[in-house]
Amino acid sequence: MTDSDLRPGLSGLTQEALEAWLVARGDPAYRARQVMTGVWAGARSAADVHVLPAGLRGALDEAFRFDTIASTELVVSDGSRTEKAVHRLSDGAVIESVLMHYPAKAGQRERNTVCISSQAGCAVGCPFCATGELGFGRDLSTAEILDQVREAAGRLAARGRRLTNIVFMGMGEPLLNLDRVLEAVDGLNDPDRFGLGARHITVSTSGVVPGIRRLTALGPQFTLAISLHAGRDALRDVLVPLNRRWPVREVIAAAREHAAKTRRRISYEVTLIAGINDTDADADAIVELLRGDLAHVNLIPMNPVAHTPWTASPMPVIERFAERLRGAGIQTTVRRNRGQEIGAACGQLAADRAGAPSPAAVSRRRELLVRQSVAALRGDRAPDDGLLAVPSAALPGADR
Numbered sequence: 547m548t549d550s551d552l553r554p555g556l557s558g559l560t561q562e563a564l565e566a567w568l569v570a571r572g573d574p575a576y577r578a579r580q581v582m583t584g585v586w587a588g589a590r591s592a593a594d595v596h597v598l599p600a601g602l603r604g605a606l607d608e609a610f611r612f613d614t615i616a617s618t619e620l621v622v623s624d625g626s627r628t629e630k631a632v633h634r635l636s637d638g639a640v641i642e643s644v645l646m647h648y649p650a651k652a653g654q655r656e657r658n659t660v661c662i663s664s665q666a667g668c669a670v671g672c673p674f675c676a677t678g679e680l681g682f683g684r685d686l687s688t689a690e691i692l693d694q695v696r697e698a699a700g701r702l703a704a705r706g707r708r709l710t711n712i713v714f715m716g717m718g719e720p721l722l723n724l725d726r727v728l729e730a731v732d733g734l735n736d737p738d739r740f741g742l743g744a745r746h747i748t749v750s751t752s753g754v755v756p757g758i759r760r761l762t763a764l765g766p767q768f769t770l771a772i773s774l775h776a777g778r779d780a781l782r783d784v785l786v787p788l789n790r791r792w793p794v795r796e797v798i799a800a801a802r803e804h805a806a807k808t809r810r811r812i813s814y815e816v817t818l819i820a821g822i823n824d825t826d827a828d829a830d831a832i833v834e835l836l837r838g839d840l841a842h843v844n845l846i847p848m849n850p851v852a853h854t855p856w857t858a859s860p861m862p863v864i865e866r867f868a869e870r871l872r873g874a875g876i877q878t879t880v881r882r883n884r885g886q887e888i889g890a891a892c893g894q895l896a897a898d899r900a901g902a903p904s905p906a907a908v909s910r911r912r913e914l915l916v917r918q919s920v921a922a923l924r925g926d927r928a929p930d931d932g933l934l935a936v937p938s939a940a941l942p943g944a945d946r
């Protein structure tokens with residue numbers, strides 16, 4: 547894919563960078579704050595920032611984009627509590643964000659959480675995820691990440707509501723685009739830009755160990771979430787193909803170090819798939835890994851994904867799994883999946899827009915999944931025969 551519009555997005559710029567550009571043109575540095583205020587108030591072009599002189603408006607539009615999202619299609623479900631946004635970028639790449647509304651309840655204020663993408667597509671290839679099936683497109687720029695937030699915050703503001711939480715759990719593996727993700731987090735934290743406290747931000751990873759170690763060295767205050775899905779390597783190799791590169795014990799060890807350094811609890815996500823990873827033995831494998839750790843486990847029934855042979859675990863099975871973890875002293879929450887009827891599975895609408903794969907490709911994928919999961923349930927580590935969309939050796943940071 548080539549970007550048809552090479553102008554950088556303004557939301558991805560720091561105030562200092564914008565000041566330097568202004569000063570180099572002979573404009574006063576204080577204009578940077580006026581531009582940033584306009585950008586974060588939802589301006590789509592310099593014409594929307596009335597306080598700026600006409601000459602500067604023209605120069606800004608020529609040099610930068612006020613919005614890197616070319617168009618957005620909204621699909622609403624759950625009685626308007628879940629809104630999926632399919633964003634088209636200037637090069638035609640399609641990404642998704644999901645805005646979820648949680649009404650106030652006893653002792654808790656309402657929450658509005660947006661789940662955003664960090665890449666177009668994903669190289670990791672988790673088979674229960676529609677994005678994994680799409681394969682990797684490209685990394686998103688800092689502005690393309692932040693503009694998903696601006697767009698969601700703008701929708702909420704029009705209804706008198708505020709965005710309270712941001713999770714990097716949409717399309718892509720955030721730690722494989724870590725520089726841009728960290729710049730985006732800075733932009734979200736920056737009081738001159740979005741100004742959201744780090745504790746309201748969660749960055750998730752499927753287990754990129756060098757990325758986790760880099761985060762640990764930086765000591766950020768946002769929540770780190772690990773997509774665990776299985777405690778046994780043989781099964782995790784199938785569900786999270788990156789496990790072949792960084793096995794689960796290495797991931798947990800890195801996460802444990804992160805928790806010790808930041809004193810922040812790690813959140814572990816487990817998508818439960820009927821008959822695949824929802825047995826007592828699977829719960830016990832997770833207990834063995836996490837017992838005594840500063841950890842919280844979220845159990846999520848799998849969202850149906852078109853081209854897998856799998857379905858979500860039934861709720862009584864999920865509750866039993868949760869009780870087994872809680873019985874071992876591990877804090878556990880059962881999450882409801884949102885927006886099933888609109889394809890809330892990560893990447894599902896983007897995959898639909900990309901067109902259906904051929905019946906032969908679908909049947910090959912199903913056969914592969916059945917073969918690999920049967921081997922995994924026997925405890926065998928099956929050879930890597932194609933679920934990872936790129937060879938693991940080609941992953942950034944694979945040599946560390």
Ligand code: SF4
Nearest residue numbers: 668671672675678718
């Ligand atoms: S679940 Fe996340 S890491 Fe796995 S394929 Fe989907 S987007 Fe990538």
